[in-house]
Amino acid sequence: MTQREQPREVVIYGASGFSMALRDMIENGLTPQKWRVVAHIDDFAGEDAGKTLAGVQVIGFQVWQDRYRDHPCAIAIGDCGARRKLANKITDAGGELLTAYPKGGTVSPHIQVADGTIIGQPAYIGPFTAFGLNVLQMPMSVVGHDVVIGDYCTLCSSTSIAGYVVLEDEVFLGAGAVVMNGRPGSPLRIGRGAVIAAGAVITKSVPPGAKMMGNPARPIRELAARRRPPV
Template sequence: MTAGLFVYGAGGFGKEVMDIARRQNAASGRWTELCFVDDVRPEPTRYGVRLFPFESREIQDQLDGATFVIALGEPSSREKLGKRLSEAGAELATVIDTSALISGSALLQGGSVVAPLCSISSDARLGLHVCVNTMSIVGHDVHVGDYTVISSMVNIGGSCVIGNGSYIGMGALIKEGVRIGSNVIIGMGSVVYTDVPDDVIVVGNPARVARPNTDRKVFK
């Protein structure tokens, strides 16, 4: 498994990330084997590939040669596993669908996932373990913080700043130049015209603060 890719999380989103990795690997031949990492599922294979818990001998023996990407949709879970990978000294992969449009001036840090038909525009910056899901647009000069998840069909206007560990729900629209804090949840279909502070949930059109994001859980 030298130069293999381990997709950490073998749930529904894990299967989507595995599909992206398969397309990327078919085009680039970057990885010798694709595998899942999952600390809960007991089965030895999943979705046509081998599956291992993180503490297994098979993974620990390959930490120097393999790369990892997290496939969980919950930002707080992405942060937890991201710190675990960092402490283990694991190398991070960047998994990008072959249909995505990535500007040559954009910067994607390790662990990023970019799904089909996305656009990452000029001088955009994605932090560690950021996910941009299907058909989303990240405008020019947008900065997205670590562990943040941008769901499908989101449009983020130019020069926006999004903090760490936030979640932008399906179909949300973010006006250019808006600043969104850390640990924020933007409800699906929301239209955000003004800045959003840390640690809140906002919904609606125009988006308004609904309540504090005290438990940092998107999926309940």
């Protein structure tokens, strides 16, 4: 391997099963850049505790500050609000967030990707789509053309977003969720902080903070009320 091809060293904030999934995705599923995870941060591990995760050291936050602050950091948390807090913690301490996404193939060259966003492969991303800060898109997801993904959104595996859609900040799409298309000048919009359950099908705009499930998707409280037996 030539010097040019040497993997760049990175750190993952988290030391659980999901952090291992993210590690595998970063090390083995992103091209053309190569990455190598050299440490996991665990706030509950203690400093220099000697713990490892699949052969990689687990460190406390202070050790990261002292030794690895110049390494880009990926945050292994699906919860949008929690990821925002840890991202701020990293940047406030002078760290850098990892930005990693595939280029070429089924990913259009006509996209915009902000700092801290990670997009797993395989993925389809259509043209004129923009990703905000620290978005996490897991593998096997589809994002159509003319889509805006807000800051700190999470797109779980096998999600599918059609064209002319806007996700405001901190929207969570569960595995297999489908968002139908909007129209030019009138996008389908999912409001800030909305949570879309796994397998839900969104056919119309969703207000901020809503929790939706089903096909077609409805508010969880509405579905629960319908299923509640009469008194």
